[in-house]
Amino acid sequence: MSCTSPRSTAASCIGSRPSEPVAEPLSRRIPLDTGLTLHVLEWGAGDASLDHTVVLVHGFLDLAWSWAPVVDAGLAGRFHVVAPDMRGHGDSDRVGAGGYYHFLDYVADLHALLPAVRRARLSLVGHSMGGSIASYYTGAFPDAVDRLALLEGVGPPESADSAPERVRQWLAGVARVRARAHPGYATIDEAARRLRAHDPLLDEPLARFLAAKGTARGDDGRYRFKHDPLHVTRGPYPFRVATAAEFWRQIACPVLLVEGAESAFRLAPDDLERRYACFANRRRVELAGAGHMMMRHRPAELARALADFLGDARR
Incomplete structure (x- = not known):
């Protein structure tokens, strides 16, 4: 099957595949009380024994399908995985005439989406802008999240x-x-x-x-x-570290901080350390050979790091 076919899967298009076939995700649209409908991909939708929901939040100009190689490589069958297209991305609704995409609108969408998809336990994984979305939500509702993984997701450099x-x-x-x-x-x-x-x-x-x-x-x-x-x-x-830090310091759950060793988007070391210090219970992982878009570059290694981190989550 061609990788340009609408029916192609991530596992059929990358060299590093799971050893066993992975079920296609369920693709569905979920209306939100924010007024928009989000498209989501869902792995494990029909398996009620998977009671740990992991929501994967993509970054700027990305879409849910970017997570498929990571899910195929080690999350499918272990977790109930949900990857939304955030508003104005992929197959989710756009805001329409006269609208715009303010950052906290994404947080509101995530807040509205979670009751429709979460099971007994909930963890969030956010990449880049998606990391900011996930960390703001977790800081606002620290008791709602078991684990939080941020993939180069502690914000951009501050604007002058x-x-x-x-x-x-x-x-x-x-x-x-x-x-x-x-x-x-x-x-x-x-x-x-x-x-x-x-x-x-x-x-x-x-x-x-x-x-x-x-x-x-x-x-x-x-x-x-x-x-x-x-x-x-x-x-x-503009992004302000002082504002973000107020959310980060409220986060009670364990936090995994992941960086790509080849990333061109890494913050200055002293700036990065100041931001990381806001997370009371943190682990740090660097993925060799991965750039900023690490889920595309090293999906198997990222899946292993996430599965190890998420696997012992308990309420």
Whole structure:
């Protein structure tokens, strides 16, 4: 089966596979009281014995299918796994005319989604922006989460922009996006090459798989990534470590902090240490050969680290 087929699976498109076939995830749409409907992938939906729900929260301009190699490599069959497309990503709803994607809207969506998917125990895994979403939720509701894993997920460098300058940039960016449509790609392979240009550690078969899952063909016959173009604009509210630290210090559960050894997005060591110090019960893991998009680069190694960390969670 071709990796560009809509029916292709992550296990069929990467060289490192589980030793046994992995069941296809259930794909479903869940209406939220926030007014949007999120698309989720769910592994173990029909197995009630899997009472530990692990929710995987993707990052900026990503989608739920990026987690499939990790689930295939060691989480499926051990945990009830749920991976949502966050609002405006993948096959989830966009905000619509006049709307925008403010960070806390993602937290509100996660809060609304969890009652529909969680079982007896709940752990969260967040990558990059998804790590910030997961950690804000856990800091706000520390008794709700058994384990939290943050994959380079303690926020970006702080911006030096003033608040007025940031608002000017935001308004200008939104105006540009609304005035100009993306030209798209002639083929899925062309879209896959674009993914690899931004992520040199991404191998070709997985790039084709993600391009097939992550694009839609328009009326003009060209392929465009499914995320809302508004996501490429800089939001009006810059990340502030002091604010995030208030949430991090409230987190009571064990926290796994994962870094890619080859990541180009790592924070300065002293900045990283200050942020990590906010987590009272933390472990730290570095994945050799992995960049920022570690779930794509070293899925088996990441699955092993997550399974070891999550496996002893108890209420």
